[in-house]
Amino acid sequence: MRLGIVSPVVTRVPGAHAEWERSAGIEELARIARTADGLGFHHLTCSEHVAVPADVAEQRGGTYWDPLATLGHLAAHTERIRLATQVLVLGYHHPLEIAKRYGTLDRVSGGRLVLGLGVGSLAEEFALLDAPFEGRGARADDALAALRASLSRREPEYHGAFYDFEGFVVDPHAVQPQVPLWIGGRTxxxxxxxxxxxxxxxxxxxxxxxxxxxxxxxxxxxxxxVVLSAGRTDPSGDPEATGRALRRVREAGATVVSTAIDARSATHYCEQLEALWALAGKTD
Structure with missing residues (x-):
């Protein structure tokens, strides 16, 4: 069982973030990433929203750091940990746009990209970006097939229902022979x-x-x-509950467990990472 973290700071969903994250910045996040990297955590995450309607932000939150800029910075501060988009909304991008931008991230990180991808559900954001909302599932399927045919290729070629291209050079591109694609959803x-x-x-x-x-x-x-969430955990404050949460998702079929961590500060967060890592070893 591999263990990843839902990155703090980069999103602020009401009721799901700690007060210290409001004033934290890239320095605190990079410190946390270095700690997770040194311990051996599998991945850290960053999700995507371009612009959230103000009324929707009251429930979903309005703070979403851009994943490409964020993960690119963290790549320079880490060596092993994987950089996971969780998730990019497929309908907001042309497949070759993803292949180029995130292929470059794969190159500069030494092949540590994981592309988490989703269909998306926020109709107002689709409309803002002039992206079709109706039929987005079929379009997403075609985009996934196009990405699979394009990532890691200098001259990609694909002919599908919504995306059709050949004769273009994408350089730089991903260095992994096959970039892992994790598909988000609840259905x-x-x-x-x-x-x-x-x-x-x-x-x-x-x-x-x-x-x-x-x-x-x-x-x-x-x-x-199978990437399952263990929810919010308090490894040093309540190791028994944390251990139960890890075991429960592992028994449900998780091969990778992703967890959010309760903490009072960036320093405490790093201490919690150490406690979680030790606890996960005992759980295995």
């Missing part, structure tokens, strides 16, 4: 999409029992990543 369709087009599934907003049922009913490919 059976998202799991099928992940199995068909991706290398892993990153569900959200579902109880663990339901996740276990969905995974048990699915035929998963070999080496397929």
């Amino acid at each position: 059976a369709r998202s799991l099928r999409r992940a199995v068909e087009y991706g290398d892993g599934w990153v569900p959200f907003g579902l109880p663990v029992d339901r996740l276990a049922e969905m995974l048990a009913a699915a035929e998963l490919p070999e080496n397929f990543d």
Whole structure:
């Protein structure tokens, strides 16, 4: 079981972030990333929203750091930890735009990119960006197929229902022969999409029992990543509850566990990372 973290600071969803994160910046985040990297954590995350309507921000939050700029900076402060977008909204980008920008991130990070990708659900943001909202599932499927054909290739070629291109050079591009694609979602369709087009599934907003049922009913490919959240944990303050949370998602089928961490400061967060890492070793 590999262990990753839901990065603090980069998002502020009401009720899901600590007070210290309001005044924290890239220095604190880089310190946390270096600690996680040194311990051996699998990945850290950064999600994507371009602009959230003010009324929606009251529920979803309005602070979302740009993943490309954020992960590019953290790449320079780390050596091993994977840099995961969780998630990019496929409908906001042309596949070659993702291939070029995030392929460059893969290059500068030495092949540590994980592309977490999703269909998206915020209609107002789609409209703002002039991106089609209706039919976004079929368009996302085509975008995933186009990405699979394009990442790591200097002269990609793809001919699909929504995306059609050849005769273009994308350089630099990803250095990994196959960049891991983790597909986000909370439906059976998202799991099928992940199995068909991706290398892993990153569900959200579902109880663990339901996740276990969905995974048990699915035929998963070999080496397929199931990235489940252990929720918010307090490794040093409540190690027993944290251990139970880790075991529960592992038993549900997780191959990678991603967790948010309660902390009072960046310093305390790093201490919590050390406690979590030690606890995860005992849980295994």
